[in-house]
Amino acid sequence: MRKVAVVGVGHSKFMFNSPKTGVEMLSEVAMDALNEANLTPKDVQAVFLGNVLGDFTEGQGMMQSFFANDIGCFNVPATRFEGACASGSMAVRDAFMWVASGFYDIVLVGGVEKATAMDTPLATRTFAMFGDSRYEYPAGFTFPGAFALLAHLYSSEYGIPLERLTEQMAAVSVQSHYYGMKNPNAQFHKEISVADVLKSPMVTTPIKLLDACPFTDGAAAIVIASEEVAKRLTDKPVYFAGVGQTSSGKLSSQSKHLPRIRARELAAEQAYKMAGLTPKDIDVCELHDCFSIAALIAAEGLGFFEPGTAGEAWERGETRLEGKIPINMSGGLKAKGHPIGATGVSQVTEITRQLRGELGEQGRQVDGAKVGLVDTLGGDGVIVNMILSTK
Amino acid sequence: MEYKLTFKEYSSSLKENKLLGLKCNDCETVTCPPQMVCQECASTNTEVVEMKGKGKIVTFTTSFIAAEGRESEAPYTIVMVELVEGPWIMGNLINGDPKEVNMDIIGKRVHLGHKVFLGDKYSNGEAARPLFRLID
Ligand SMILES: [Zn+2]
Numbered sequence: 001m002r003k004v005a006v007v008g009v010g011h012s013k014f015m016f017n018s019p020k021t022g023v024e025m026l027s028e029v030a031m032d033a034l035n036e037a038n039l040t041p042k043d044v045q046a047v048f049l050g051n052v053l054g055d056f057t058e059g060q061g062m063m064q065s066f067f068a069n070d071i072g073c074f075n076v077p078a079t080r081f082e083g084a085c086a087s088g089s090m091a092v093r094d095a096f097m098w099v100a101s102g103f104y105d106i107v108l109v110g111g112v113e114k115a116t117a118m119d120t121p122l123a124t125r126t127f128a129m130f131g132d133s134r135y136e137y138p139a140g141f142t143f144p145g146a147f148a149l150l151a152h153l154y155s156s157e158y159g160i161p162l163e164r165l166t167e168q169m170a171a172v173s174v175q176s177h178y179y180g181m182k183n184p185n186a187q188f189h190k191e192i193s194v195a196d197v198l199k200s201p202m203v204t205t206p207i208k209l210l211d212a213c214p215f216t217d218g219a220a221a222i223v224i225a226s227e228e229v230a231k232r233l234t235d236k237p238v239y240f241a242g243v244g245q246t247s248s249g250k251l252s253s254q255s256k257h258l259p260r261i262r263a264r265e266l267a268a269e270q271a272y273k274m275a276g277l278t279p280k281d282i283d284v285c286e287l288h289d290c291f292s293i294a295a296l297i298a299a300e301g302l303g304f305f306e307p308g309t310a311g312e313a314w315e316r317g318e319t320r321l322e323g324k325i326p327i328n329m330s331g332g333l334k335a336k337g338h339p340i341g342a343t344g345v346s347q348v349t350e351i352t353r354q355l356r357g358e359l360g361e362q363g364r365q366v367d368g369a370k371v372g373l374v375d376t377l378g379g380d381g382v383i384v385n386m387i388l389s390t391k
Numbered sequence: 392m393e394y395k396l397t398f399k400e401y402s403s404s405l406k407e408n409k410l411l412g413l414k415c416n417d418c419e420t421v422t423c424p425p426q427m428v429c430q431e432c433a434s435t436n437t438e439v440v441e442m443k444g445k446g447k448i449v450t451f452t453t454s455f456i457a458a459e460g461r462e463s464e465a466p467y468t469i470v471m472v473e474l475v476e477g478p479w480i481m482g483n484l485i486n487g488d489p490k491e492v493n494m495d496i497i498g499k500r501v502h503l504g505h506k507v508f509l510g511d512k513y514s515n516g517e518a519a520r521p522l523f524r525l526i527d
Contacts, residue, residue: 125458125513134398135424138508138520139481140454140467148452149471156450156497204454205492252471253430255449255479 001100005230005237006388008037008223009349014187014337016116018217022051022058025219026112027070033108033221034071037233041072044223045104048095049080050088050111051341056126057117067110084130085290086378087111088220089344093243093384095224100240105226111342112219123215130379132250144212146251146380147291148204154259154293155206158308166206168311169292170197173210173334175314176289179321180335182364187216187337197292211292216337220345222352236356241277241371241389244270248381264301264375264383271385272303277371279303282387284354284366285325286347287375289332298375299327302385321364329354329364344376344384351388396425396439398518405505405519410444412478413437421476430478444503445526446474448496453489460511468492472501472523482521500526 010032012018012025020028026049034040049064060066064078081090088111095107115123124142131141155165174194180186192210200209230237244267248254254262272278279302287302289295296310304325305313313319319327330336330350333343351372359365374386396411401424404411412423416438420431423442428435450471457465468484483506484492501523510517 119459121457121459121462124456125460125511128458129513133514134402134518136481137514138518139469139483140457140461140464141469141481142454142456142458144456145452145454145469148454149450149469152452152494152497153450153471155494162494202455204452204456207452249426249430250424252424252479252481253426255471255473 002102003227003239004096004099004224005227005239006222006348006352007225007230007233007237008033008039009352010036010221011185011346011349012219013185014216014218014339016187016217018114022054022060022063022112022114023067023070025217026067026110026221029219030071030108030110030221033223037223039106039223039233043106044073044076044108046076046098046107047073047078048091048107048109049078050091050344051080052082052084052087052113053115053126056122057114063112073108083382084379085288085338085340085343086376086382086384087341087344089347089374089376089384089386090245090382092222092344092348093245093386096240096243099224099226105229107224108221109224109345110219110221111345113339113341114217115215115339116217132380136250136252142204144204144207144291147293148207150259150297151206151293154297157259160308160311162206165311166198167194168296168315169211170194171311171314172289172292172295173197175319176328176332176334179329179364180331182362183331183336184362186331186335187214188335207291207293213290213333213338216339218337218339218342220342220349222345222348238352238355239389239391240386242271242273242275242387244268244385246383251380259297260307261297261301261383264298264377267383267385268302271387275387275389277387281371282325282373283369283371284329284351285327285373285375286330286350287327288377289328289334290338290377294377295332298377302373302375321366326366329366344374347374347376348386348388355388355390392435394427395437401425402519405521406507408444408503408505410442410503410521411439412442412476414440421478423474423476423478423480443475445500446472447498447500449473449479451484451492451496453492466490470523480521482523485522486525502526
């Protein structure tokens with residue numbers, strides 16, 4: 001396998017009610033990524049896309065082909081990935097493998113979602129499609145509901161009184177909003193307090209409105225290339241050091257491990273092993289905080305903290321810029337926003353910028369970051385982890 | 392290879408308050424809801440068995456939101472129940488006011504009933520779902 005690098009990134013402002021179409025959002029960030037890499041659409045050999053709900057949001061299926069044509073990548077193979085909120089990361093990982101194999105030298109990866117084109121009941125309905133439609137949806141399964149079940153289970157399994165756990169969960173949202181204020185692309189620029197979270201409306205016990213990420217419109221794109229090509233294009237290539245991907249079935253079928261998510265632990269293990277690294281080697285991490293409780297479970301599954309202890313770590317500031325493991329310096333899904341098909345590509349963009357050392361002016365650069373980890377969860381059943389490195 | 396227990400068969404039985412699953416003849420594990428293979432060892436050497444319809448609550452949530460078309464159901468309580476045969480299954484709790492349900496419910500013993508979700512424009516027809524009532 002050849003070494004593969006990210007050579008260009010593009011990222012839209014994440015927002016409610018984008019005035020642009022999905023293809024337009026995507027094309028703009030793709031052109032930015034190509035420009036940054038000093039490439040043109042004619043250099044692109046294949047297009048990979050993460051998009052989940054185009055069918056529902058704009059009545060648009062197979063957006064990958066219209067997107068490729070719109071930017072002048074005429075007649076190239078274009079492929080769409082669907083793994084709920086992990087779709088973008090799946091597209092990135094596959095693109096990496098195609099370049100690593102030697103089949104392609106230069107691939108464009110995009111991700112886009114226009115989730116706020118749906119009203120909240122329809123958005124809730126479509127997101128519930130990422131649970132089991134026949135055996136679990138009839139009970140009124142929703143995505144916040146899945147993590148709400150895990151939150152109560154977390155409280156009882158680890159003996160953390162629910163009142164304490166909800167304070168720890170609030171600390172996650174507070175930190176995300178703090179760093180979101182520093183990210184010009186974030187959907188929310190508003191500082192919040194633990195008290196604000198605790199008094200926000202209940203969504204599904206014990207998850208409150210400010211424990212949950214928003215619905216978001218947005219896009220991100222990256223260009224990846226073989227090491228040889230990358231060295232010609234940029235003096236700051238960011239390499240893929242390790243990747244992992246796993247799947248799992250309906251929530252009840254994971255009972256042996258819950259509230260831990262076994263699929264994540266296996267995907268992370270694949271990525272660490274391939275990179276020859278351990279959790280201690282990670283300088284900065286973007287993880288899947290779709291809900292505050294999800295961030296705690298993710299940080300533990302990735303090996304940063306022992307099960308049941310991540311909440312205290314957030315409260316102690318260990319996940320802040322100057323902490324032991326800076327997490328979600330972008331504001332995370334909570335404050336940056338969560339345009340589901342774009343999220344994985346956005347996370348890779350963020351880590352790339354951290355490893356290039358570009359975020360100092362925004363006040364959220366991890367000093368000397370050399371290795372970064374991306375974690376993305378899709379529905380009940382997809383986890384992708386990727387380790388990026390300056391070497 | 393055909394399913395030993397399809398969704399349709401499972402759902403029709405549940406409508407008669409009979410909860411069916413699969414018992415593995417290789418490792419003894421019971422898989423419910425059913426699927427092609429044993430959830431523990433992936434064996435296809437399984438047989439259809441009826442659950443006792445009893446278990447205990449392992450976790451819950453009361454939802455104040457609902458998906459399109461189901462707004463009138465909120466608030467409602469979802470529970471995850473560990474059946475006496477071992478597997479976990481998702482259903483609804485029907486005791487009292489959903490807004491009053493709290494952590495004390497975890498560990499409580501429950502008995503199975505059912506309700507039919509009629510389906511919506513995205514569903515492929517109706518589906519019976521487990522309803523649970525507290526025993527003590
Ligand atoms: Zn078995």
